[in-house]
Amino acid sequence: MFLSHTHIMNNHLNNKIIENASKVSRNLSSEELYEISHKNGEGQLSKHGALVVETGKHTGRSANDKFFVEENDNKSKIHWGDTNVAISEDKFEKIANSFVEFAKGKSIFSNDLMGGADRNHSLNVSIITEYAWHGLFARHLLVRPTADEIKNFVADYTIINFPSLKLDPEFHGTNSETAIIVNLKEKVILIAGTEYAGETKKSVFTLLNFLLPEKKVMPMHCSVNSGEKGDSAIFFGLSGTGKTTLSADPNRSLLGDDEHGWSDEGLFNFEGGCYAKLIRLSKDAEPEIYKTTQMKGTVIENAVMNNDGLLDLDDNSLTENTRGAYPLDYIPGVIKSGKAPHPNNIIMLTADAFGILPPIAKLTPEQAMYHFLSGYTAKVAGTEIGLSNEPQATFSTCFGAPFMPRNPIEYGNLLKDKISKFSVNCWLVNTGWSGGVYGVGKRISIKDTRRLLDAALSGELSNTKMRKDKNFGFSVPLTVKEIDEAILDPRNTWSNTSEYDEQAKKLVKMFIENFVKFESDVEDKILASGPVTN
Numbered sequence: 001m002f003l004s005h006t007h008i009m010n011n012h013l014n015n016k017i018i019e020n021a022s023k024v025s026r027n028l029s030s031e032e033l034y035e036i037s038h039k040n041g042e043g044q045l046s047k048h049g050a051l052v053v054e055t056g057k058h059t060g061r062s063a064n065d066k067f068f069v070e071e072n073d074n075k076s077k078i079h080w081g082d083t084n085v086a087i088s089e090d091k092f093e094k095i096a097n098s099f100v101e102f103a104k105g106k107s108i109f110s111n112d113l114m115g116g117a118d119r120n121h122s123l124n125v126s127i128i129t130e131y132a133w134h135g136l137f138a139r140h141l142l143v144r145p146t147a148d149e150i151k152n153f154v155a156d157y158t159i160i161n162f163p164s165l166k167l168d169p170e171f172h173g174t175n176s177e178t179a180i181i182v183n184l185k186e187k188v189i190l191i192a193g194t195e196y197a198g199e200t201k202k203s204v205f206t207l208l209n210f211l212l213p214e215k216k217v218m219p220m221h222c223s224v225n226s227g228e229k230g231d232s233a234i235f236f237g238l239s240g241t242g243k244t245t246l247s248a249d250p251n252r253s254l255l256g257d258d259e260h261g262w263s264d265e266g267l268f269n270f271e272g273g274c275y276a277k278l279i280r281l282s283k284d285a286e287p288e289i290y291k292t293t294q295m296k297g298t299v300i301e302n303a304v305m306n307n308d309g310l311l312d313l314d315d316n317s318l319t320e321n322t323r324g325a326y327p328l329d330y331i332p333g334v335i336k337s338g339k340a341p342h343p344n345n346i347i348m349l350t351a352d353a354f355g356i357l358p359p360i361a362k363l364t365p366e367q368a369m370y371h372f373l374s375g376y377t378a379k380v381a382g383t384e385i386g387l388s389n390e391p392q393a394t395f396s397t398c399f400g401a402p403f404m405p406r407n408p409i410e411y412g413n414l415l416k417d418k419i420s421k422f423s424v425n426c427w428l429v430n431t432g433w434s435g436g437v438y439g440v441g442k443r444i445s446i447k448d449t450r451r452l453l454d455a456a457l458s459g460e461l462s463n464t465k466m467r468k469d470k471n472f473g474f475s476v477p478l479t480v481k482e483i484d485e486a487i488l489d490p491r492n493t494w495s496n497t498s499e500y501d502e503q504a505k506k507l508v509k510m511f512i513e514n515f516v517k518f519e520s521d522v523e524d525k526i527l528a529s530g531p532v533t534n
């Protein structure tokens with residue numbers, strides 16, 4: 001817990017909202033919230049008992065509507081810019097007053113929950129919601145306190161989520177009727193104008209990303225699994241790179257699929273559940289996640305349901321971002337304690353749609369920091385092969401830039417120190433394309449990726465001969481059992497190697513241009529570990 005009883009300021013806003021509400025339902029069970037959600041018409045029940053909801057026009061995060069209140073206590077700690085945008089205390093007060101006014105006569109729900117399974121570093125959060133299903137979502141995704149912890153619960157922060165409250169940009173100083181306002185001084189986050197429940201989850205993550213570095217705990221946007229011998233592995237990766245799929249390994253135990261901390265005691269999950277992307281989910285490729293869509297109590301956002309109550313997960317007419325929220329214990333073999341030993345391996349996933357990066361490469365600690373700060377993947381224009389649109393390079397610092405309030409260098413240095421302290425092996429794994437750019441080449445098979453991961457995690461690659469990549473400088477295995485040698489050197493998979501060389505120059509240039517913003521803050525050896533023009 002972050003604050004003692006004596007240091008907690010009276011939360012005037014919280015009290016006003018609770019006083020104004022006609023009814024406050026506190027700490028209802030998941031079963032009670034599920035029943036109320038259905039009874040109130042917030043969602044429909046599938047044939048198997050999942051609660052299926054639609055979130056209207058917001059089917060994902062509202063990245064342009066998030067603000068941090070600029071106040072003297074914390075403004076020097078925030079890395080202001082495109083993702084951390086300032087709003088004044090005066091405007092916050094106007095917004096807060098609108099929340100208080102909105103609560104009048106409303107029936108609301110309050111849930112006392114925690115961010116972080118390690119009680120030495122966890123955050124107590126009260127989640128106040130307009131909708132029962134948002135309360136159920138929060139109970140699925142966050143850590144649920146024990147009965148004794150509830151008795152003595154004191155909130156460190158409060159998150160208030162009122163989707164039906166529409167703000168006035170002219171009056172409130174927001175960009176739209178939607179806003180996510182983080183006030184670190186008042187220890188409150190206000191969410192208005194969006195039904196997408198992921199805003200609540202990522203608000204807790206944002207708080208932990210702000211608070212934990214001061215305790216020398218590394219907050220990470222990653223999945224984690226662990227082998228039979230306690231050999232843990234961290235998987236960094238942006239959407240579409242395979243983070244959730246690859247960490248769900250039947251031969252390893254899952255710690256969590258999205259958010260974790262790394263302290264001097266080991267790894268711990270920030271969450272108590274999973275928030276899985278479900279669009280075109282394969283029953284064969286991802287059987288464990290598929291089963292959760294047929295479990296009573298799972299919350300499913302923006303899935304098309306047939307008249308017989310069956311889900312059509314191939315139908316993207318509502319969104320590509322169809323998601324399911326469920327507790328971790330819905331997944332067999334999960335690590336119930338929420339904690340795991342220090343990692344033996346770190347995997348940085350990318351889906352390189354330019355066809356340049358090898359399917360696996362060994363990174364030095366300096367290269368690991370370079371690629372962590374870069375956070376590279378590539379997005380493609382659509383799902384049809386042969387699209388003429390060129391892939392778009394995406395660089396998301398620390399593999400989670402929208403949720404990192406501090407200077408990226410703080411997170412990079414924390415990671416570098418822990419890699420060194422605990423002697424961790426680091427790998428870059430490309431789940432993208434080989435043999436040409438997207439639309440020409442083909443995607444690296446998940447079977448090959450899993451085999452390469454097994455070789456890395458088992459230690460098999462520690463005795464393998466490596467070559468130095470001439471563009472990126474990292475080490476690439478020459479041979480791996482059961483893997484076609486040709487794909488290990490992507491240049492050999494292109495029909496025209498000079499075209500590969502030209503495309504490689506373009507990608508290297510993109511990396512270098514993106515890293516310019518870090519040049520004045522990182523050591524020379526980090527700069528020297530990046531790609532080079534040939």
